[in-house]
Amino acid sequence: xxxxxxxxxxxxxxxxxxxxxxxxxxxxxxxxxxxxxxxxxxxxxxxxxxxxxxxxxxxxxxxxxxxxxxxxxxxxxxxxxxxxxxxxxxxxxxxxxxxxxxxxxxxxxxxxxxxxxxxxxxxxxxxxxxxxxxxxxxxxxxxxxxxxxxxxxxxxxxxxxxxxxxxxxxxxxxxxxxxxxxxxxxxxxxxxxxxxxxxxxxxxxxxxxxxxxxxxxxxxxxxxxxxxxxxxxxxxxxxxxxxxxxxxxxxxxxxxxxxxxxxxxxxxxxxxxxxxxxxxxxxxxxxxxxxxxxxxxxxxxxxxxxxxxxxxxxxxxxxxxxxxxxxxxxxxxxxxxxxxxxxxxxxxxxxxxxxxxxxxxxxxxxxxxxxxxxxxxx
Amino acid sequence: xxxxxxxxxxxxxxxxxxxxxxxxxxxxxxxxxxxxxxxxxxxxxxxxxxxxxxxxxxxxxxxxxxxxxxxxxxxxxxxxxxxxxxxxxxxxxxxxxxxxxxxxxxxxxxxxxxxxxxxxxxxxxxxxxxxxxxxxxxxxxxxxxxxxxxxxxxxxxxxxxxxxxxxxxxxxxxxxxxxxxxxxxxxxxxxxxxxxxxxxxxxxxxxxxxxxxxxxxxxxxxxxxxxxxxxxxxxxxxxxxxxxxxxxxxxxxxxxxxxxxxxxxxxxxxxxxxxxxxxxxxxxxxxxxxxxxxxxxxxxxxxxxxxxxxxx
Numbered sequence: 308x309x310x311x312x313x314x315x316x317x318x319x320x321x322x323x324x325x326x327x328x329x330x331x332x333x334x335x336x337x338x339x340x341x342x343x344x345x346x347x348x349x350x351x352x353x354x355x356x357x358x359x360x361x362x363x364x365x366x367x368x369x370x371x372x373x374x375x376x377x378x379x380x381x382x383x384x385x386x387x388x389x390x391x392x393x394x395x396x397x398x399x400x401x402x403x404x405x406x407x408x409x410x411x412x413x414x415x416x417x418x419x420x421x422x423x424x425x426x427x428x429x430x431x432x433x434x435x436x437x438x439x440x441x442x443x444x445x446x447x448x449x450x451x452x453x454x455x456x457x458x459x460x461x462x463x464x465x466x467x468x469x470x471x472x473x474x475x476x477x478x479x480x481x482x483x484x485x486x487x488x489x490x491x492x493x494x495x496x497x498x499x500x501x502x503x504x505x506x507x508x509x510x511x512x513x514x515x516x517x518x519x520x521x522x523x524x525x526x527x528x529x530x531x532x533x534x535x536x537x538x539x540x541x542x543x544x545x546x547x548x549x550x551x552x553x554x555x556x557x558x559x560x561x562x563x564x565x566x567x568x569x570x571x572x573x574x575x576x577x578x579x580x581x582x583x584x585x586x587x588x589x590x591x592x593x594x595x596x597x598x599x600x601x602x603x604x605x606x607x608x609x610x611x612x613x614x615x616x617x618x619x620x621x622x623x624x625x626x627x628x629x630x631x632x633x634x635x636x637x638x639x640x641x642x643x644x645x646x647x648x649x650x651x652x653x654x655x656x657x658x659x660x661x662x663x664x665x666x667x668x669x670x671x672x673x674x675x676x677x678x679x680x681x682x683x684x685x
Numbered sequence: 686x687x688x689x690x691x692x693x694x695x696x697x698x699x700x701x702x703x704x705x706x707x708x709x710x711x712x713x714x715x716x717x718x719x720x721x722x723x724x725x726x727x728x729x730x731x732x733x734x735x736x737x738x739x740x741x742x743x744x745x746x747x748x749x750x751x752x753x754x755x756x757x758x759x760x761x762x763x764x765x766x767x768x769x770x771x772x773x774x775x776x777x778x779x780x781x782x783x784x785x786x787x788x789x790x791x792x793x794x795x796x797x798x799x800x801x802x803x804x805x806x807x808x809x810x811x812x813x814x815x816x817x818x819x820x821x822x823x824x825x826x827x828x829x830x831x832x833x834x835x836x837x838x839x840x841x842x843x844x845x846x847x848x849x850x851x852x853x854x855x856x857x858x859x860x861x862x863x864x865x866x867x868x869x870x871x872x873x874x875x876x877x878x879x880x881x882x883x884x885x886x887x888x889x890x891x892x893x894x895x896x897x898x899x900x901x902x903x904x905x906x907x908x909x910x911x912x913x914x915x916x917x918x919x920x921x922x923x924x925x926x927x928x929x930x931x932x933x934x935x936x937x938x939x940x941x942x943x944x945x946x947x948x949x950x951x952x953x954x955x956x957x958x959x960x961x962x963x964x965x966x967x968x969x970x971x972x973x974x975x976x977x978x979x980x981x982x983x984x985x986x987x988x989x990x991x992x993x994x995x996x997x
Contacts, residue, residue: 309785309788309789313774313777313781313785316776316777316781317774317776317777320776508776512774512775512776515772517768517770517771517772518772518773518774520733520738520766520768520772521766521768521772521786521833521834522789523738524736524738524761524764524766525761525762525786525789525790526757526758526759526760526761526762526789526790527758527789528758
């Protein structure tokens with residue numbers, strides 16, 4: 308356990324830097340969440356201030372007022388022409404709607420009498436309220452023609468035409484999915500950087516020739532030493548995996564947790580963590596880095612893989628050449644798997660991406676071992 | 686007395702270079718054994734072969750009476766190694782470093798804690814136990830390096846040029862420490878190319894060059910093997926070739942060397958040699974700044990046997 312403990316003591320020295328990458332991912336999550344919520348609110352905020360002057364006392368006019376009050380901020384008021392013009396000019400209201408007397412009778416007999424809408428013709432959005440009224444009236448009429456009563460027709464229209472409940476429901480669902488997907492897509496940057504920053508300093512320190520010689524002279528068998536390092540690396544990788552997966556899962560909310568998608572996403576990050584750990588071992592076998600070297604390698608590899616592998620830029624926006632290079636990075640296959648998981652593609656495609664990440668990891672590790680062996684022989 | 690180390694006909698080749706050429710020696714319990722030789726003579730290679738850190742082409746190494754090989758971890762646990770380069774973890778504190786290296790040998794926590802405390806006490810690092818090695822001075826970090834090598838109370842301690850690039854005060858501390866460790870029962874192998882240090886602390890010395898033994902024995906025995914009995918040294922700004930020839934004719938003088946404004950006259954026997962030199966230089970009006978006489982050193986032993994300076 309001595310080596311295991313020493314491993315984590317050295318990792319602890321780099322904890323502030325590792326936490327920095329955790330914070331970066333947290334910030335990205337937060338920013339994504341805020342921006343998505345804001346855009347959803349903007350969509351919901353398409354409720355305008357309007358005034359309805361109902362001169363008719365019919366059921367249909369009352370139902371129309373009720374409908375309008377559901378989709379806009381309606382005030383029931385009677386204003387003079389000048390007052391209306393002033394309110395529209397100063398954008399206090401979007402439109403002033405007058406339901407003329409006798410509108411109810413006209414509606415029943417398919418007459419021409421319709422609600423009058425006053426709005427600023429320079430603002431086309433004013434027309435949209437007019438269109439909403441016409442659509443609602445036509446729909447009610449059509450339902451009535453199908454044999455429904457006025458009340459039933461209004462209820463049907465509420466179901467089919469209520470934009471608030473309909474749009475809100477769809478966008479809300481979409482937002483949650485997008486947030487989870489985008490946060491999990493960013494995770495490889497944090498995972499790779501944190502793993503490099505934790506594993507590289509430890510191995511660089513232990514691989515230092517004189518220290519290594521002293522440890523070898525102490526009679527600690529190489530197999531025992533490698534076993535403890537492997538155990539420590541796995542423990543560290545698992546801790547980082549839990550931390551980063553927790554961020555992604557919390558961002559997704561309880562709906563995503565323990566679903567099929569969630570399990571696939573977790574498996575995807577597990578494959579990536581294994582690959583990133585093997586990459587770190589390869590680098591530590593080839594280079595003996597000091598602290599500056601570790602920072603440089605972390606930034607180059609972390610950012611390079613993230614840009615080429617579709618972590619920062621969606622894969623569809625990458626150029627063909629970049630994609631060809633990107634395919635040699637685990638990030639590419641992680642991002643592809645992430646896309647497939649959230650698109651609901653079949654399992655074989657997803658498993659192939661998992662496998663490719665692991666193959667890249669093993670290949671990198673073998674390269675590191677070969678270089679180390681050649682160097683040792685030399 | 687019990688033999689702690691026995692090296693038989695060790696041969697180590699690096700491609701065409703023969704680093705150790707049928708090299709043999711033995712060390713008895715309680716000795717401070719000095720392995721003296723110029724840089725590249727094979728001292729560190731010998732140590733690495735003894736510890737099985739290097740494979741060798743031929744020969745045998747016996748430690749504590751048993752044959753040593755790379756898998757003899759039980760033997761390795763009885764040895765302490767202090768190299769010329771500081772090998773400690775900057776990421777760990779002084780205490781953690783000693784505890785880590787001690788832990789490579791001692792599993793029992795309570796024993797280890799006591800041993801670490803003893804090592805801190807012995808090296809005078811008690812006040813620095815929580816400090817990072819990065820914050821220690823050069824002398825203190827050397828002490829830490831030693832503490833890491835001796836904390837597990839080894840029976841055989843190998844010091845591989847521990848005083849390279851060390852200030853005189855720290856060097857004296859290290860040498861005193863080695864003497865104390867020896868007094869406490871440890872057998873010591875001390876490699877160095879500094880003959881004064883070896884002469885000061887070693888009970889027996891082996892001088893080596895090009896991978897084989899030149900001679901071995903106590904410092905007095907080694908000096909007794911050569912004809913040089915006294916050196917008279919003068920600081921002279923200029924001297925004629927004819928005067929150098931003239932000095933050679935003084936009775937018992939067998940070598941006269943003038944280099945870097947230092948004139949060294951070596952004698953083999955004789956009495957009042959410095960007076961004879963003074964007579965000659967006053968007769969020939971040779972200007973000098975300083976004149977003194979000294980007994981032969983291990984460098985003279987090396988010089989006489991190999992024909993070159995130990996410091997070359």
